[in-house]
Amino acid sequence: MKVKAVMLVGVVVAATAGLWGCSAKTEGNERVRPAVAVEVATVAATDLEQAIEVVGSLAPKFSVEVKSEVTATVVEVAVTEWVTVHKGQLLARLDSREADAAFATAKAHLAQAVAGEQAAVRELERVEKLKAYGLATAQNLDDARTAREAATAATEAARAQVRAAETYLSKTTIVSPMDGVVAYRGVSAGDRVESMGGGPMFKLVDNRVLDLTVTVPSTRSGEVKVGQPLRFTVDAQPGRSFEGQVRFINPAIDPGSRTVSVTAEVRNEDSELRGGQFVKGRIVLGTRQGVLTVPRLALITQDIARGTGELYVTAGTSVERRSVRLGVGINDSLEIVSGVSAGEQVVTRGGFNVRPGDPIMIVTPEGA
Numbered sequence: 001m002k003v004k005a006v007m008l009v010g011v012v013v014a015a016t017a018g019l020w021g022c023s024a025k026t027e028g029n030e031r032v033r034p035a036v037a038v039e040v041a042t043v044a045a046t047d048l049e050q051a052i053e054v055v056g057s058l059a060p061k062f063s064v065e066v067k068s069e070v071t072a073t074v075v076e077v078a079v080t081e082w083v084t085v086h087k088g089q090l091l092a093r094l095d096s097r098e099a100d101a102a103f104a105t106a107k108a109h110l111a112q113a114v115a116g117e118q119a120a121v122r123e124l125e126r127v128e129k130l131k132a133y134g135l136a137t138a139q140n141l142d143d144a145r146t147a148r149e150a151a152t153a154a155t156e157a158a159r160a161q162v163r164a165a166e167t168y169l170s171k172t173t174i175v176s177p178m179d180g181v182v183a184y185r186g187v188s189a190g191d192r193v194e195s196m197g198g199g200p201m202f203k204l205v206d207n208r209v210l211d212l213t214v215t216v217p218s219t220r221s222g223e224v225k226v227g228q229p230l231r232f233t234v235d236a237q238p239g240r241s242f243e244g245q246v247r248f249i250n251p252a253i254d255p256g257s258r259t260v261s262v263t264a265e266v267r268n269e270d271s272e273l274r275g276g277q278f279v280k281g282r283i284v285l286g287t288r289q290g291v292l293t294v295p296r297l298a299l300i301t302q303d304i305a306r307g308t309g310e311l312y313v314t315a316g317t318s319v320e321r322r323s324v325r326l327g328v329g330i331n332d333s334l335e336i337v338s339g340v341s342a343g344e345q346v347v348t349r350g351g352f353n354v355r356p357g358d359p360i361m362i363v364t365p366e367g368a
Helices: 002-023 097-132 138-170 218-223
Strands: 025-027 030-032 036-042 044-066 072-077 090-094 173-175 180-185 202-217 229-234 242-249 259-267 278-295 299-303 308-315 318-330 333-338 345-349 360-362
Touching: 044 180, 044 229, 044 259, 044 318, 097 138, 202 218, 202 229, 202 278, 218 259, 278 345
Parallel strands: 036 360
Antiparallel strands: 025 030, 036 345, 044 202, 044 278, 072 090, 090 173, 180 202, 202 259, 229 242, 229 278, 242 259, 278 333, 299 308, 308 318, 308 345, 318 333
């Protein structure tokens, strides 16, 4: 029984040695690790666009609420919602019978005043002739001049009344004060409107120019300047990018959020954008040239607080571990301030399976 046991152990040891010899190559008495398949990327120098990430909302730069300046009944509404209108175009008419009567009365009073003025002028001319022949006294002449001046003043007052009545009459015709789109209609024929009271009759917006208001952290507000481009996207237009220009920077910091409000002007001639849309964008501060970048996937460790990291750099048929100083993030890439040079290759995939000195086999990514 003991002999059989010894023979069984020998078989197991021999089998184990055979399996070990199949799993790894050897050179002499040293074991050699198989090559690790890795993907690499070349450290490239590129132009880096410096920017501040922002969010905000769009609003029409020009909008107006149209209210009645007289108290009257609406007799006609000439437009509906969502239609385009031009400056001076008819929106609605109000009952103008009272205004028409006031205008007619004012014109009659003017005619009466003009006739009185003409009579006073003729009387003055007559008295002046009589005075020349000694048939009128100086008092008669003064009285005639005073009467002419009073008649002239009465005429001017009557003309002012006509202008006031005409203005009142014109306010019974509601017209558009600007080019735009009717965003809201709040009246119908038969409604009674009050002089500047209640809600608006119409709301008009001009979407050809929009204001984009965003907030910037106060710590970076000093980098923002009027005229800088603000590039942004909206959810309603996936894949599209739009651009505006910074026009106004609020001089005061919001004490609650510690941010500064910045407004950019956006041209919207094609009406692709609308007021109220939420946007994500970036204020472009400038461009740095020759910035070294690597894919984020290349980092095997990263210390965000210190701005450092580690990655593998190819060295012949193996890799070496390298410490680098990091800059800003650029989408899926990172700026490398120091630690690598342009043209070197860094491991992007397979780095967690390799150790410094291990042989590597560079493979091409699928789909590349």
